Amino acid sequence: MNNQKKYKLFYLGLVAFGTFAISTNNANAIELEQVSARAGTLGLGAEIGFEIIPTVVVRGIGQKYNYNYNKSINSIQYDGRVGLQSYGVQFDIHPPLMPLYLTGGIYSNSNKINMTAVPTGTYNIGGTNYTGAQVGVLTSKAEFDPTALYGGLGLEFQIGSLALAAEGGVYYQGKPNVSAKVTGPIASDPTFQANLAKETAKVSSDLDKAKYWPALTVMGRMKF
Numbered sequence: 001m002n003n004q005k006k007y008k009l010f011y012l013g014l015v016a017f018g019t020f021a022i023s024t025n026n027a028n029a030i031e032l033e034q035v036s037a038r039a040g041t042l043g044l045g046a047e048i049g050f051e052i053i054p055t056v057v058v059r060g061i062g063q064k065y066n067y068n069y070n071k072s073i074n075s076i077q078y079d080g081r082v083g084l085q086s087y088g089v090q091f092d093i094h095p096p097l098m099p100l101y102l103t104g105g106i107y108s109n110s111n112k113i114n115m116t117a118v119p120t121g122t123y124n125i126g127g128t129n130y131t132g133a134q135v136g137v138l139t140s141k142a143e144f145d146p147t148a149l150y151g152g153l154g155l156e157f158q159i160g161s162l163a164l165a166a167e168g169g170v171y172y173q174g175k176p177n178v179s180a181k182v183t184g185p186i187a188s189d190p191t192f193q194a195n196l197a198k199e200t201a202k203v204s205s206d207l208d209k210a211k212y213w214p215a216l217t218v219m220g221r222m223k224f
Contacts, residue, residue, distance in 0.1 A: 030050050030051065030052060031050065031051050031224070032048070032049075032050060032051075032224050033049045033050055033051040033057050033223070033224060034047075034048070034049040034057070034059075034163070034221045034222065034223050034224065035047070035048050035049075035221070035222045035224075036048075036049070036059075036165070036219045036220060036221040036222070037219065037220050038061070038063065038217050038218070038219045038220075039217070039218055040063075040167075040215065040216050040217030040218060041213070041214055041215055041216045041217070042063050042065075042084055042086060042171060042213070042215050042217065043063035043064045043065035043084040043085070043086070044063060044064065044065050045061060045062045045063025045064060046061075046062060046063075047059045047060060047061040047062070047219070048060050049092075054096075055093060055094050055095070055096065056091065056092065056093060056094070057091075057092040057094065058089060058090070058091050058092075059089065059090045059091075059092065059105075060088075060089055061086075061087065061088050061089070061090060061105075061107075062086075062087045063084070063085070063086055063087075064084060064085045064086075065084045066081060066082065066083050066084065067081070067082055068080065068081050068082075069081075069082060071115070073202065073203050073206045074124075074199065074202045074203075074206075075124055076117050076123060076124070076125075076138070076199075077117065077118040077120075078115040078116060078117055078118065078140070079115070079116050079118060080113060080114065080115040080116075081113070081114045081115075082111075082112075082113050083110070083111065083112045083113070083114070084111050085110040085111065086107045086108065086109050086110065086111065086148065086171075087107065087108045088105050088106055088107030088108060088148075088150070089105050089106060089107075090103050090104065090105030090150065091103065091104060091105060092154070094156075099155050099156055099157055100153065100154070100155055101153070101154045101155075101156065102153060102154075103150075103151070103152050103153070103154055103167065103169070104149075104150060104151040104152070105149075105150045105151075106147065106148070106149055106150070107147065107148040107149075107150060107171070108146065108147060109144060109145060109146055109147060109148035109173050110146075111143075111144050111148075111173060111213070112141065112142060112143045112144070113141070113142040113176070113207065113210070114139070114140075114141050115139065115140045115141070115142075115203075116137065116138070116139050117135075117137070117138035117139070117140075119132060119137075120132055123135050123138065125138075125192070125195050125196055125198075125199045126194065126195025126196060126197070126198035126199045127195065127198065128191075128192075128195050130186060130192070133184065134184050134185060134186040135182050135184045135186065136182050136183035136184030136185075136187070137182065137183045137184075138180065138181075138182050139180065139181055139182075140178060140179070140180040140200065140203050141178070141179050141180075142176040142177065142178045142203070142204070142207050142210070143176065143177050144173040144174050144175075144176055144177070144210070144211070145173050145174030148171055148172060148173040148174070148213075149171075149172045150169055150170070150171050150172070150215060151169050151170060152167055152168055152169015152170065152215060153167070153168060153169065154166065154167035154168075155167075156221075158221075158223060161222060161223050161224075162220075162221065162222065162223065163220075163221040163222075163223050164218075164219070164220060164221070165218070165219040165221060166216075166217070166218050166219075167215070167216070167217045167218075167219070168214075168215065168216050168217075169215045170212050170213070170214065170215060171212075171213040171214075171215040172211065172212055172213075173210075173211055173213055174211055175204075175208060175211050176204055176207045176208065176210060176211065177204075178200050178203050178204040178207065179200070180196055180199065180200045180203065182196070
């Protein structure tokens with residue numbers, strides 16, 4: 001699915017929710033159900049939830065976090081930085097008298113990964129050795145689809161007006177779109193550019209598993 005279609009899906013989902021909420025409100029009052037702080041593998045954030053009907057809650061969620069990591073890809077060592085940022089809507093289905101709930105949603109996704117190769121005497125790029133002076137600084141960036149889909153399961157335990165919830169699922173953000181560049185004098189050489197494209201393909205393949213981002217989240221909630 002291309003980016004334009006994903007954007008259309010995101011906005012159609014918001015329009016559908018608005019239409020559903022307005023039509024439901026004619027028969028049932030939509031009430032503030034919870035306010036939460038959240039922390040997990042998609043970042044730190046907050047959310048607000050509204051009860052549509054007794055078994056359905058819709059949540060608006062925002063989350064963000066940056067962290068550094070080191071990774072070796074095809075014998076090149078990188079200093080990396082993961083930037084997590086997403087905003088979305090989730091619908092929860094709560095079976096009566098059970099702490100377990102089903103959830104799914106759609107997100108505006110800005111997750112990305114920036115990597116800078118650790119300086120070294122030589123680099124093997126696309127099967128050819130180049131000196132550090134030729135290459136200069138090698139950087140790569142991976143970006144994902146602007147819209148992500150999410151599905152998972154949660155457990156919520158409530159005592160009075162406070163609740164603790166844990167949720168696990170899969171955040172699908174599509175295959176990474178990887179770009180790379182160098183600052184050295186060889187940057188414009190056609191043969192080098194062909195080898196850099198090969199190297200970029202290997203980086204993309206290594207990061208491909210990130211399209212299914214594991215989403216594990218803990219939430220502290222104030223219930224209303």
